[in-house]
Amino acid sequence: EQVRFRIMDLDPEDAGIDLSEPVLLSAYGERTKKSGYFRAREERAPEVLLWEDAMLGTAGFRGSGIRKAKEADRVLFTRQTFVDFPDYWVSDTRFRNPRQVTDANPQQAEYLWGERVLVDYTDDRGNELQATLALPAGYEDGRQYPMIIYFYEKMSQRHHEYSRPTYDDRPHMSTYASNGYLVLMPDIVYDMGYPGSSSLDDVVSAARATIDLGYADPDRICLQGHSWGGYETSFIVTQTDMFACVVTGAPLTNLVSMHNILYKRSGNPNANLIEWGQGRMDTSPFHDLDRYIAESPIHNVQGITTPFMILHGTDDGVVDWNQGLEYYIAARRMGKEVILLSYPGEPHHLGREENQKDFQIRMKQYFDHYLKGAPAPKWMTEGVPFLEKDRVEPEDGGPEGR
Structure with missing residues (x-):
């Protein structure tokens, strides 16, 4: 199961860990995604206290994810799955007879x-990886479904994370599952110097595996990613025609120009981030410009054959708004089918509820059109002039004719 153990100290006032006494361990199955608690003693194999196919004790509290009563042999922790809200549970410190004490989300029924x-x-590089796949409500074995792939870096550890519908700038798995979609969240591992190529390899490999297992309709798959995931989606769409559409949010699209500007939120240059941080380029554009061009979405825009949509806030302090604008202008210049949703005054993630709702509606309409054949609303077919942005709602001219 490839179980990972971590020492837990339930007394924040302890000076350290006394290894002559039993030690409480949290445990996580790297392959099974199970979690729980074990007890370790010198020269003995760890003893299972609680081990479940769920996510235990990782929501609600910082650090250990569990809290002990100061003067009693009782602990409080959370238990959650994709379906089960992270309610609170109590037990003794041996985790005997755990009991649920809250029911915070009964309306889910x-x-x-x-x-x-x-x-x-x-x-294709030989890495053995995993993805977590949300199945639609009422899933029928043997039927192929439309699928959205959402990714960033490692994602499969979220297999048992409760999916609460909310307003922001990413798809929410329970929302789409309740509307007849598969949602795949694959793991990505990187070769230094080739971040875009690595993501292409792993996302395509995960999609193929899901098709081969009979879950996904190969003609009805779309991608969505935000920030670093926005970079990855923006690169992948330049390299393959496998997907029906792509939605990319706050995307880093030009590694050369991004390398040479500031990370506005901190005021630091982006060079370290691009070379040695998340960008993983392993060198500067002054030492290997060809590699920067090869891994930059904007320099490969001529290869796009798939319709795609860009989301970007004009006040983004992480990925400069011009990264999205550059990509949009380049794609339009090359005659590609692209939409830019530009939100004035918004930062890296949409902060205003009205804009969060607006984007969620538009993204759903976009996916419904390309994956379910729903009629395209007016804003997709005709665009919205700048002076009309406050007057044209996402539903205007939509499937209901409003």
Whole structure:
């Protein structure tokens, strides 16, 4: 199971860990995604206290994810799955007879939800990886469904994370599962110097595995990513025609120009981030310009054959708004099918509820059109002039004719 253990100290006033006494361990199954608690003693194998196919004790509290009563042999922790809200549970410190003490989300019973399964796959570089796949509510074995792939870096550890519908700038798995979609979240591992190529390998490999398992309709798959995931989606769309559409948010699209400007939120140059941080380029554009061009979405825009949509806030302090604008202008110049949703005054993630709702509606309409054949609303077919932005709602001219 490849179980990972970590020492837990339930007394914040302890000076350290006394290894002559039993030690409490948290445990996580790297392959199974199970979690729980063990007790370790010198020269003995760890003893299982609680080990479940769920995410235990990682929501609500910082550090250990569990809290002990100061003067009693009682602990409080959370338990969650994709379907089960992270309610609170209590037990003794041996985790005997755990008991649920809250029911914070009873209204969920009124809604369709779906479930998750794990997908194993091997990429073209030989890496054995996993993805977590949300199945639609009422899933029928043998039927192929439309699928959205959402990714960033490692994602499969979120297999048992409760998916609460909310307003922001990313798709929410329970929302789409309740509307008949698969949602795949694959793991990505990187070769230094080739971040875009690495993501292409792993996302395509995960998609193929899901198709081969009979879950996904190969003609109805779209991608969505934000920030670093926005970079990855923006690169992938230049390299393959496998996907029906792409939605990219706050995307880093030009590694050369991004390298040479400031990270506005901190005021630091981006060079370290691009070379040695998340960008993983392993060198500067002054030492290997060809590699920067090869891994930059904007320099490969001529290869795009898939319709795509860009989201970007004009006050983004992480990925400069001009990164999205550059990509849009380049794609338009090359005759590509692209939409730019530009939100004035918004930072890296949409902060205003009205804009969060606006984007969620538009993104759903976009996916519904390309993956379910729904009629395209007016804003997709005709665009919205700048002076009309406050007057044209996302529903205007939509499937209901409003």
